[in-house]
Amino acid sequence: MSKSTPRPIPPIQNRQRITIGISLLVVGLFMLLVFTRGTQPGQTATFGMNITATSKALTIPDLVLPVQPALYTFIVITVFLGAWQLARGVKSIGWLVGIVAFCFIAAFLIWATKEKSFNLVGMLSSTLGRATPIALAALCGVISERAAVTNIGIEGIMLIAAQTSVVSATITHNLYLGVIVALLTGGLVAGIHALLVIRFKVDQIISGTAINILGAGMTSFISSRYLEAHIDQLNNSGTFKIISIPVLSNIPILGPIFFENSPIVYIMLIIVAVMYVVLFYTPWGLRTRAVGEHPKAADTLGINVFLVRYINVIIGGMIAGLGGAYFTIGSVGRFDQNMTAGKGFIGLAAMIFGKWNPIGAFLSSLLFGFADSLQVKMQILSVPIPSSFLAMAPYIVTMIVLTGIVGRAIPPAADGQPYEKQ
């Protein structure tokens, strides 16, 4: 009956398999063409395994790699995986991409370090520090969005809290008071967001954007009008001392990375664990998730949807406030204009990549922290890439992650929708 033949349909899995396989081969080819150029036999790359002389960790010898053999090893692994994926396909795309990304970064580091020395543990240690505000922003996002309130105002909340904390800490000469002020500021600003979107049903994106604009404008104004003129009275608080955890900080490599940090880093790690347990193992978490997925169902069972949302958004704001404090009293001891530099937004990306799970959000934050830390160290190594391009690294990682190649995440079903009681 038909003259035209039906179009053949390759199943989606096939198309995906071929696309990813070819992409990996292209990555391998790129590594071969770029990273091996100009290398000579006998060159070595030295990776430092000790953070500083003052660290409590036991000193271990540095890692010295022969450049060419190491590079070819990573290239061969990448090409092999690409070919395998193209021919057969693998079950876990996540692992595949992860391994290839590791090979690529390793090859990049070896290329950048050839005939030089690079402090690897130092970079990993600063990764956790740089990941901390991102993780706190992501955790704020997780707890708000699990109750279905989108908060894109995290950037603004962090900026405002960064300023209030450093000013209060400078005036009172008490860093802990600075942290408390940061928590209160974050809770207050998030509370305004909650009131606008829950009570008055303002569009959540608009409200969040307004908070970001307000945060940037207000802090810049206060900064240029008051803080710059009275730096020592208002904007010079000093920072938290590094706390070394006894015994654990003596472990080589791991010690300096995890157990010699600012107290805010430890608090962040505690929040990750606590939030995970609360969300998945307690009544409050169950109610929060129900409110985020199907608020009407929760309502018909007598759960106060609005109350759950208010509390979650405000707690989220306090966590973001802590993230703001990390920028000032946690790392440099003073406020600079727009010093959060988009970390709040990157935190939202980490939240999505981490599938709205506190632990996932933390691990994704490490990825962004790593990209950030890497670009700084690369500038120091003076690799032949303009520093502006290097500075893009965390943002480029953000965009790649959000394309959803590595497992698309499903947000809470009611995310971003106001709840109307009939």
Next chain:
Amino acid sequence: MGTVLELHGITKSFPGVLANDHINLSLEEGEIHALLGENGAGKTTLMNILYGLYKPDEGEILIRGEKVDIHGPNDAIARGIGMVHQHFMLVPVMTVTENVMLGVEPTRNGIFLDKAKVAKHIREISEQYGLEVDPDSYIGELPVGIQQRVEIIKVLYREANILILDEPTAVLTPQEVEGLFKILQTLIEKGKSIIFITHKLKEVMAVADRITVLRAGRTVGTVSPKEVNPEKLAAMMVGREVNLVVRKKPAQPKEAALEIKDLYVRDERKNMVVNGISFEVRKGEVLGIAGVQGNGQTELVYALTGLLPLESGEIRLLGRPVYHTSPRTIIERGVAHVPEDRLKHGLVLSFPLHDNLVLCNYYLPPFAKGISLQQTVIINNAEKLIKQFDVRTPNVYVNASTLSGGNQQKLIVAREFSRPIKLLIASQPTRGLDVGSIEYIHNRIIEKRDEGTAVLVVSSELDEIIALSDRIAVIYRGQIMEIVDAAKTSKEYLGLLMAGIQPSEAAKAAAKTKKETEVERVF
């Protein structure tokens, strides 16, 4: 035995509507009391008042003779009232246990959820009432029939004595409805009392001990099923005599207007939901597509009307292939589409009626001249059509959103049927409509068939399919189970097909010997 619940003079008004006007209702212990009424008669409002979701303006609620105030679901639950909502109140990404415990979570050490305890309790309830379900399965993976059991378990877990079931059969296959009725019997044997809200007469006659009929917010009366028949109940619901039978002459099918061969379609999430469907619809016949919602019907219709691309296969419309053809071209070839979601795809709610009536052909003369719309012609057209199709509205200038569901549907029918059409695709044409509107729309569809139009009706209401169709195709998971002659089949047989079960030869033979000339339409 005694009266467990009494409602006296419940009155509730919303801006512009008196939803409940001094309604009285009493519920005896161990009875199934049906609350019958058309959409908009005030059934759901009344139950939401009882469940504490609305506050009544007037009237009182007595539970076991004691006057109570119910301020919210928590109060209702505490007084032993449980509600199974029409749209299930279940979180799909959570397990049965999590859904059941939500709101009354037992804990270990005062902090951690005690899921094991709840799961054990669920198993006990399952056993006691014959509600089999696995506490650890995820809601999203369960069929609707089982989801409904979970809703009932939720209510029993909270130790409710009075169960309100709001339109519980709307989403079930005939076999699942049978199962539900058995469960209801078990429940009343164990001393529970049930309020059963519905607009389907057959169900009421089958299970109710007493029936209270509501119309336009008032109680029409309370009767026993023994003293009434479906015609009388329908008259009580609508307020006038209703013809419960679709009268139609045998079809006189001519050449095929629509031919589909090996059609595959993906939904918006790229899942293959239409899996190799072939059939044809001939001029002068009605082909009904029966099936439980979500088996690919929506996407099939979208593909036929150009709203979704074909993955593979072929559609031929009046002999010409449809492939990457725009909806406008398809409309211009003479296809009318009554979409399943009239609010989303059928009307522009914020447009006045007269503009809604020319959405298909506003760009053609006489409605347009060059680049300008001819307002007078458009308005005259609208005035003619609302008279002809009996759309009840103050005038043609009001927005479509102000009409009732039945009148909105008539508006769509007016627009689609007034054009010269060769193929009519009607998806859920009477969903949510009252008996009077259903009667009207059914008659119009049959009229079109008799004029020689090919008609494709998609509906999840089996009674509607049987009433309208000349041939019935049953769809299950994107495939046609079987195409049967409507005059030689039975509801039971179709029900098995709808559940994906290939009936035995015996059932086939039994169904085929049965012959019905006139099919009763049941709501």
